[in-house]
Amino acid sequence: xxxxxxxxxxxxxxxxxxxxxxxxxxxxxxxxxxxxxxxxxxxxxxxxxxxxxxxxxxxxxxxxxxxxxxxxxxxxxxxxxxxxxxxxxxxxxxxxxxxxxxxxxxxxxxxxxxxxxxxxxxxxxxxxxxxxxx
Numbered sequence: 001x002x003x004x005x006x007x008x009x010x011x012x013x014x015x016x017x018x019x020x021x022x023x024x025x026x027x028x029x030x031x032x033x034x035x036x037x038x039x040x041x042x043x044x045x046x047x048x049x050x051x052x053x054x055x056x057x058x059x060x061x062x063x064x065x066x067x068x069x070x071x072x073x074x075x076x077x078x079x080x081x082x083x084x085x086x087x088x089x090x091x092x093x094x095x096x097x098x099x100x101x102x103x104x105x106x107x108x109x110x111x112x113x114x115x116x117x118x119x120x121x122x123x124x125x126x127x128x129x130x131x132x133x134x
Contacts, residue, residue: 028052037093079122086120095124 023029029051035042046053083091094110096102102110107125114121 023049023051026051028054030054030056032056032097083122090120092119092121093124094121098126 029045029049031042031045031053033042033055035055042053042055092114094114102125114123
C-alpha cells in the first residue's frame with residue numbers, strides 16, 4: 001500500500017512512514033466524501049486500512065440565511081434536478097476543497113479544458129482571493 005516507502009526521496013519516505021504510523025494508531029478513519037459518489041473507493045479504503053471509514057458529506061445545502069441574503073444563489077436541489085436529467089456517467093465533478101487555493105490563471109485553464117471537451121460538469125469553487133464578483 002505504501003509503495004513509495006522505498007523511494008530515494010527522503011521527504012517522500014518520511015511522509016510515508018509518518019502516514020503509516022498515524023494510520024496504524026487510529027481506531028477509524030474519517031474521509032470527506034460520500035458513499036453515493038465514491039462508494040467503491042470507500043470500500044477499498046476500508047479493506048486496505050482494515051479500519052472503519054466514517055464519511056463526512058461533500059455537499060452542504062443552502063441555509064435559510066443564504067437564501068435570504070443571496071436570493072440569486074443556486075439551490076442544491078436545483079443542481080440535483082439538473083443532474084438527474086443528465087445521462088448516467090456523463091457529468092464531471094470538479095472540486096478541490098478548501099485546502100488548495102487555485103490561481104485565477106489555473107481556474108481559467110481548467111475551465112478552458114472543460115469547454116474544449118464540451119463536458120457537462122458540476123464545479124464547486126470557492127471565491128478566489130482578490131477576485132471581485134460583485
